[in-house]
Amino acid sequence: MNLAHRLQGQVALITGGGGExxxxxxLRLAAEGSAIVVGDLDPQKAEETAHKVIAQGGRAxxxxxxxxDPAACEASVAFAMQxxxxxxxxxxxxxxxIPDGTVETLTLEQWNKALSVNLTGAFLMCKYGVPHMRAAGGGSIINIASQLGHMGVQHRAPYCTTKAALIFFTQILAQDHAPDNIxxxxxxxxxxxxxxxxxxxxxxDKARVINGPRHLLNRPGEPEEIAAGAAYLASSDASFVTGTDILIDGGYVTFKGRMTAEGKTVMG
Ligand SMILES: NC(=O)c1ccc[n+]([C@@H]2O[C@H](COP(=O)([O-])OP(=O)(O)OC[C@H]3O[C@@H](n4cnc5c(N)ncnc54)[C@H](O)[C@@H]3O)[C@@H](O)[C@H]2O)c1
Known part of the structure; x- marks a missing residue:
């Protein structure tokens, strides 16, 4: 399949776009024809990503x-429009x-920071982005949650809780904005x-060894495997897909066992 034009005519605003x-x-959305606006807390990382997109022939x-920060979110959407x-x-x-900890060791500031970036951040970007998406005739919102939004792990309450809430928030977004073709x-x-x-x-290197065996596929994933899912959700191939969560997790959540050194699954 030639994907070079699948996202032609689209404009995507990506927060955290300076990260891996x-x-x-x-890079994937641009390769499929979308123009890209990269937003990141670190402006230099945002610039670097935009340069990579331009270097591969894209627009960014x-x-x-x-x-x-609500004002910064509003300004980033205005910048995309401009x-x-x-x-x-x-x-x-x-x-x-956020550092690992329990309710006794985590501070209220740390808890509130996780909520304000991981959850309220998505709320704010949608708040300012939705009117423009509606004006464009519709579009696609893609929230990057986590396998740990499906299964809590000890000492990571702020992360797991905000990611679980992001999955739920997305379902309601889908309900509220289906009439807008979003x-x-x-x-x-x-x-x-x-x-x-x-x-x-x-x-x-250590992460490959330690975390790989937690997946049915016995390896960690690569950023490009998440990008492929995002490109699908942005495209008309996903025209009947809304209000759902796509686990791209190598079987992490399904896996209830462990991997042997030979790469065999052992249940329980
Ligand atoms: N890497 C994983 O194993 C994994 C697994 C599940 C989910 N995720 C999710 O994928 C996303 C990206 O993860 P990554 O591994 O590429 O991390 P990363 O640190 O490379 O990217 C995150 C980016 O977000 C930016 N950022 C942080 N706070 C911000 C703020 N207040 N405003 C704007 N930008 C801000 C950072 O500067 C960074 O560039 C995150 O949402 C993460 O929770 C990652």
Whole structure:
């Protein structure tokens, strides 16, 4: 299949677009014909992603945005409109890193930060983006949740709780904006090999060994595998898909066992 024109005429605003999964999504959507607006807390990372898109022949602009700041979210949507005169696709990738802890050790500030970036950030971007998507005749909202929004793990209450809420929020978005021809879906990645996710275990090599066997496919995922799902959800191939969550997790959530050294699954 020639995908070069699948997203022709679309304009996608991607928050957290300077990160590894965000960059992969930007490159994939651009390769399929979408114009890209990269937003990130770190403006330099946003610029770098935009340059990569342009280097592969795509169209992109970049802006610094803190998604927990309503004025910054509104300004990023205005910037997208100024850049490409419409908005059809909103990809909420931004998420903050909170240290592990329990209710006793985590501070209220840490809890509130997770909520304001991971959950309220998506709310705000949708709040300012939806009117323009409606004006464009419809579009697609893609919220990047997590496999850990499906199964809580100890010491990670802020992350798991905000990702579970993001999945639920997406279902309601889909209901509220179906009449506007706006589809809303989330993607729940499994463990994807990025600097951010690997830091906890001491780097990508260790993460491959430790986290790979937690998946039925016995390996971590790659950012490009999430980007492929985002491109599908942005495209008319997903024209009958809304209000759902797509687990792109190598079988992480389904897997109730462990992997042997030989790569065999052992249940229980
Ligand atoms: N890597 C994984 O294993 C994995 C698994 C499941 C879900 N996810 C989700 O995928 C997304 C991307 O993860 P990643 O591994 O690429 O991480 P990453 O750290 O490379 O990317 C996250 C980006 O978000 C940006 N960001 C942080 N706070 C922000 C804010 N307030 N406003 C705007 N931007 C902000 C960061 O600067 C960074 O560029 C996150 O939502 C994460 O929760 C990742």
């Amino acid at each position: 999964i965000g960059t992969a999504i930007a 602009t970049a802006i610094g945005v803190d998604v927990s 850049s490409f005169q419409k908005l059809t696709t909103l990809v909420n990738v931004a998420a903050t890193i 589809r809303a879906n989330s993607i729940s990645p499994g463990f994807i090999l990025t600097e951010r996710s690997s830091k906890r275990v001491g780097g990508k």
